[in-house]
Amino acid sequence: MPIYLDNGATSYPKPDEVCGAMIEYMTHNGASPGRGNYARAMDADKLVYETRKALSKLLGAPRPGQIIFTCNATESINMALKGYLRPGDRVLTTGYEHNAVARPLKKLETERGIRVELIPCAPDGTLDLSAMRSLLDGGTRLVAAAHGSNVIGCITPLGEVVGTAHERGVPVLADAAQTAGAYPIDAAALQIDMLAFTGHKGLLGPTGTGGLYLREGVVLSTLKEGGTGGMSLSPFPPDDPPDRYEAGTMNVAGIAGLRAAVSYLMGVGVDAVRRHEVELTGILLDGLDSVPGLTYYGPRDTEDRLGLVSFNIEGRDPHKVSMSLDRDYGIMVRSGLHCAPSAHRLLGTAPVGAVRASLGYFSDREDVERLVRALKEISSRGE
Amino acid sequence: MFLQDIDVIDVDLCVQQPEKFIAHTRASADLSAVTPYLNAMFRTAAYNHDDRSIRFTSDRVEYTIIREQVNIAKFANRTELHELLDWFKDLVNDIYDSRGEMTPMYECRKPVPVFFIYNLLPKTNCRMCGEKSCMVFAALLNKLEADIDACPPLSEPKYAENRHKLEVAFA
Numbered sequence A: 001m002p003i004y005l006d007n008g009a010t011s012y013p014k015p016d017e018v019c020g021a022m023i024e025y026m027t028h029n030g031a032s033p034g035r036g037n038y039a040r041a042m043d044a045d046k047l048v049y050e051t052r053k054a055l056s057k058l059l060g061a062p063r064p065g066q067i068i069f070t071c072n073a074t075e076s077i078n079m080a081l082k083g084y085l086r087p088g089d090r091v092l093t094t095g096y097e098h099n100a101v102a103r104p105l106k107k108l109e110t111e112r113g114i115r116v117e118l119i120p121c122a123p124d125g126t127l128d129l130s131a132m133r134s135l136l137d138g139g140t141r142l143v144a145a146a147h148g149s150n151v152i153g154c155i156t157p158l159g160e161v162v163g164t165a166h167e168r169g170v171p172v173l174a175d176a177a178q179t180a181g182a183y184p185i186d187a188a189a190l191q192i193d194m195l196a197f198t199g200h201k202g203l204l205g206p207t208g209t210g211g212l213y214l215r216e217g218v219v220l221s222t223l224k225e226g227g228t229g230g231m232s233l234s235p236f237p238p239d240d241p242p243d244r245y246e247a248g249t250m251n252v253a254g255i256a257g258l259r260a261a262v263s264y265l266m267g268v269g270v271d272a273v274r275r276h277e278v279e280l281t282g283i284l285l286d287g288l289d290s291v292p293g294l295t296y297y298g299p300r301d302t303e304d305r306l307g308l309v310s311f312n313i314e315g316r317d318p319h320k321v322s323m324s325l326d327r328d329y330g331i332m333v334r335s336g337l338h339c340a341p342s343a344h345r346l347l348g349t350a351p352v353g354a355v356r357a358s359l360g361y362f363s364d365r366e367d368v369e370r371l372v373r374a375l376k377e378i379s380s381r382g383e
Numbered sequence B: 001m002f003l004q005d006i007d008v009i010d011v012d013l014c015v016q017q018p019e020k021f022i023a024h025t026r027a028s029a030d031l032s033a034v035t036p037y038l039n040a041m042f043r044t045a046a047y048n049h050d051d052r053s054i055r056f057t058s059d060r061v062e063y064t065i066i067r068e069q070v071n072i073a074k075f076a077n078r079t080e081l082h083e084l085l086d087w088f089k090d091l092v093n094d095i096y097d098s099r100g101e102m103t104p105m106y107e108c109r110k111p112v113p114v115f116f117i118y119n120l121l122p123k124t125n126c127r128m129c130g131e132k133s134c135m136v137f138a139a140l141l142n143k144l145e146a147d148i149d150a151c152p153p154l155s156e157p158k159y160a161e162n163r164h165k166l167e168v169a170f171a
Ligand SMILES: Cc1ncc(COP(=O)(O)O)c(C=O)c1O
Pocket: A008, A009, A072, A073, A074, A075, A098, A100, A101, A146, A148, A149, A150, A175, A177, A178, A198, A199, A210, A339
């Protein structure tokens, strides 16, 4: 049996219910929500609403209407950054952002003259919050931070980051692509202003789904304009979320799958998923400690990290290591820069990158043990 | 559970406020059992004991209920509609479960006449309430769509007696 350890890219397998719900919608409903007035369109409305409601419960959003559907975290982050930042604004971010944050910021730097500054941090991802506090004083308008790094595996202490930013009245955008579904999040309790998530990783849903949570009162300029089902006479998008941000026919099949995925997750409990991943990560780190010449990155304490571990074997090209894992052992991991070059710069692993094994709820001890055995063989075999 | 479900039958543009919507929905239970309690709860309610129907406004959204039929007007989009339906369903079930401890109200409140209100206002048309004139403000008070406190001059000592009369009338 091949072993899938690339859950940081997208989770696999998905609960059976996910596919079932998508087929059910495609076969028996097929209507576009928010538009028609026939019974099936009303059912499609309800389906989309129930998904928002489930997500709002899972992520701690006070109201379902605060969840905006997008096609992935990348779209959500673009929507937030481009809808919020104005010419000349200053943004604080971390040194371990995914390109989903770094590239839109770069574009805004060149096109809107925004200024981007990094919160100083250690190679294991620990942020220097007192340095952040003094950086905030220079007229910062937004803090944008990954909740969890997809390379280092570190977890950003969102409560402290938000607390520090709010002391100066600065809102926070959290990129929860790696954490939603895998690590408990309570957006309201943490007072997060904007939270971007993707449906296909920890939430166990299909690709092409994602969303953005907006705190009450946060209004963005729109990323796209078009049909929203109502108020068609107005040449402008409606004022109220979520319709304001959801122009165009949505990915209802995907949303149906996401609903099933979230309800599966709520049945299991995000805490239980987290415990499972923490335990397996412990086994993985212990195993990696015993592989000669192997260095892994990020925090050693499993409570401080996500269920993904990047590593290198001394003198080995990470790309070849991952190829060998796949060809010789049937183990799927991802090597390279993981779309987060700055994180690799922080680790000193740029430009070649590292190998990343990322666990999921369906990974087990056997998967981890086989990976460790394979790495021992690869390491002892020589180039 | 008394009220299991509310099905949306259709959604249309609101005639009174074209940037808002109205929805016709059907509840899975006859709501006559709870309308007298809703009448007791909502100051703005218009209740008719003959058919036990009621209309009331909460948070600028208008609810009209006759047996299983529930019409909801002046919401912004279909997501809000479903949020409102969730809220309404919980409210109805809470009322139903605690009706033993609540006092129903079977009469419709009589509105305070506009002219009676107008006569007690300062009649300066100072617009501090945000309305064009004292008469407009009086009409809003009559429909319970405004609050006495929104007229700052009424708090001046010389209007104390008028204010007291209004408070009694609206109590
Ligand atoms: C930290 C982080 N942010 C953003 C993304 C982008 O997610 P998506 O590809 O679903 O838009 C990813 C995943 O690739 C990620 O790991």
